[in-house]
Amino acid sequence: MEITDIYVNLPVKDVQKTREFWTKLGFSINEQFSDEKAICVVMKENHIYTMFLHEEFFKTFTDRPVANGQTTQTLLAIGVNSREKVDQMVNIAVDNGGSTYSEPRDHGWMYQSAFSDLDGHQWEVMFGDVSQIPTE
């Protein structure tokens, strides 16, 4: 079984601020799937999207309360094409209201840095070269 595409849905307090944040990180918005209650950030065209839904709207899709930011249910690891892009994204995130919660890690074959977005969702940004994974 293979999927065609993925939409990761996350709750946010302010859709407009979230739009500005992800636009500053360099991503485009799919306007057809965006309105005042939600925005659709294109992470990889035709394949990977993140939908940021206003908490009130998000709540309508689950019978449990929206997490209050004191816990972590998910960590989202996203791959980019170079180490420079990893650092660039984390730096822009921090400059625009995000924060870091761990130090960059260099595993040789993989470089990773992380930021927490405006709503505390945690993103692990990585550049990996699987051909360099140690075999033992």
Place this chain on the structure above:
Amino acid sequence: MKINQIYVNLPVKDVQKTKDFWTKLGFTINEQFSDEKAACVVLNDNTFVMFLTEEYFQTFSERPVPKGDTTQVLVAIGLDSREEVDQIVNAAVANGATQHEEPQDYGWMYQNSFWDINGHGWNVTFADMSQLPQ
């Protein structure tokens, strides 16, 4: 900015049971990225889900793992047909998941959903974008 892949990381209580569950749904496991602490489920060439034991997951975040009484994320996955949508949800329910809500038919999109054995919510969809109302 574009990404080339995504790994959705989620905490679980039992890695082996989680592996069995997702295998029964028809997905393959990337064994290179799996061990007793984590299972890497391949959704497609660029999309993966890493299920980590709660203890291991905890080492990546300074905040506690939720007890399953709140929702921070819902993951929607697209498939190639309505039949595959129902097939996955039926296989999930037959293997310990619970149906989340009734299937919804929007004409251009068909959606079904389940809560997996660890309480994570999944929306399963088939969409025909050419039929999206303008």
